[in-house]
Amino acid sequence: MFWWLFFTTANVTNYTERPLIIWLQGGPGMPSSGYGNFLEIGPLDLNLKIREHTWLNNFNLLFIDNPADVGFSYFTSPESNKRLAKSVDDIGRDLVSFIRKFLNLFEQFRTVPLYIFGESYGGKMAVEFAYQLYKKIENGTITANFRGIGLGGAYISPIDYTKQYAQILYNFGIVDRKSFDKLVKIQRKIENSIIKKNYHYAIKLEANLVSAIDEITRGIDYYNFDRECNATSLPNVLRFENVTNSFMNNVIKESLNISENITWKYINADVYEALYNDIMKPVTTRVEELLNQSDVKIIVYNGVFDFIVNVAGTAEWLKNLSWIGREEWNNATNQLLQVNFTNEGYFKRVRNLVFYSVLRAGHSVPIDNPAAMEEILKNELLKDVEFT
Incomplete structure (x- = not known):
């Protein structure tokens, strides 16, 4: 499994004075070595220019190309397709195996606060990885200072996201009542399929729902519906596919001396x-287990213009979680997130759970509103660290 470690550039005596963040990309099938690193939070962009709001300013970063066979990760067996991960359970086991070997190699990180961040489907992977890692730490088979997870635009409960689509479009005046009713019929079929655990049929219906939305709206960007687009536009997340493939398979492959036999793919x-x-399976039960069994912090954040993993859906599954803080959560009020006298979002915090809804942002908060993202990280990861 390919990984890429960056040490923080913070003004500290030793990099171990700052937390280590593991970044997991979504898709499933997108590699963090390219997308998360060069398009979102790493030290450089695709033009090899310094990123002002890189997370490296304050944290150590570890990008992992996972599941196995993604990005620069590869199988040595010729029958690799038979070993591809089939579920987040498989992915979690592989990541636990990886982190055990990584911490044996970098023993100094065993005491450093560790956080796992995942975006989109990567958030589902982060939840399962976190739960399995917590259990290994609990039974003494892994030593790590595991503190929390970050779920950014994370596809935790597909049933709660898809059933919001028609209402969002109707509320914004994008569809009329007739189109609204048409979309709701498909959404109810998806909901029934998920309830019956027929996830294969649910993902096919989800594709039908997206196609219907495309036809009715003549093009919206599902990852940020505030962006300019038309019927022939690619979502912003896909516009960088060709240039990133070329960059990773030429500039980066040569720089890192990676074998010509390995081809980096955007997805x-x-x-x-x-x-x-x-894809359509929820992982809310794992979130509940983490909340009820551990003190692992769960940091959830969503951009308000994210359509596919919308704020309303996130608020819904958070409201319905069965955990010791449920009543307190549902009675809590939102607080203001402000940076330099500008309102950047709102958040709610109860015990070890916090949820941020971020203004002027879509699916990728680090790209769309880096100032807000930086403030969230300072609030949640650096409270116990002397910040300079």
Whole structure:
């Protein structure tokens, strides 16, 4: 499994004075070595220019190309497709195996606060990885200072996201009542399929729902519906596919002396297909187990212009969680997130759970509103660290 470690550039005596963040990309099948690193939070962009709001300013970063066979990760066996991950359970086991080896190699990180961040489907992976890691730490088979997880635009409960689509479009005046009713019918079929645990049929219906929305709206960007687009526009997340493929397979492959036999792909279709039946499964039960069994902090954040993993859906599954803080959570009020006298969002905090809804942002908060994201990280990861 390919990984890329960056040490923080913070003004500290030693990099171990700052937390280590593991970044997991979504898809499933997208590699963090390219997308998360060069398009979102790493030290450089695709033009090799310094990123002003890189997370490296305050934290150590570890990008992992996962599941296996994604990005620069590869199998040595010729029958690799038979070993592709089929669920987040498989992914969690692979990541736990990886982190055990990583901490044996970098023993100094065993005492450093560790956080796992995942975006989109990567958030589902982060939840499962966190739960399995917590259990290994609890039974003494892994030593790590595991503190929390960050779920950014994370596809935790697909049923709660898809059932919001028609209402969002109607509220913004994008669809009329007739189109609204048409979309709701498909959404109810998705909901029934998920309730019956027919996830294969649910993901097919979800594709039908997206196609219907495309036809009715003549083009919106599902990842940020505030962006300019038309019927022929690619979502912003896909516009960088060709240039990133070229960059990673030429500039980066040569710089890192990676074998010519390995081809970096923006998204690995084989991995996506292997996980096809897992995409619509919720992982809310794992979130509940983490909240009820551990003190692991769960940091949830969503951009308000994210359509596909919308704020309303996130608020819904958070409201319905069965955990010791449920009543307190549902009675709590939102607080203002402000940076330099500018309102950047709102948040709610109860015990070890916090949820941020971020203004002027879509699916990728680090790209769309880096100032807000930086403030969230300072609030949640550096409270116990002397910040300079």
